[in-house]
Amino acid sequence: MKVSYSIEEAAEATGYSTDTIRRALRNNDMTARYANSKPVILSTELSGWLEALPTEAPKR
Known part of the structure; x- marks a missing residue:
């Protein structure tokens, strides 16, 4: 598992x-x-961002 990402x-x-x-x-x-x-994104930061995304699609 990677620790950080570009x-x-x-x-x-x-x-x-x-x-x-x-x-x-x-x-x-x-x-x-x-x-x-060079910006680096920690894997924990990336995971946290994904986990904070809405669980339902926006209503149109």
């Missing part, structure tokens, strides 16, 4: 786009750590 790896691991991952970071729904200037 934005691209997080997108691939979750099936979401890099734009969605970046939006979650920008909206403070998820927090990145920084190794030098």
Whole structure:
């Protein structure tokens, strides 16, 4: 199991786009750590974000 992910790896691991991952970071729904200037997302942070997603689809 990976301990951390780049934005691209997080997108691939979750099936979401890099734009969605970046939006979650920008909206403070998820927090990145920084190794030098490169953002890294801890696996626990990514799991927490996924677990916090709604359990029902939005009504149209």
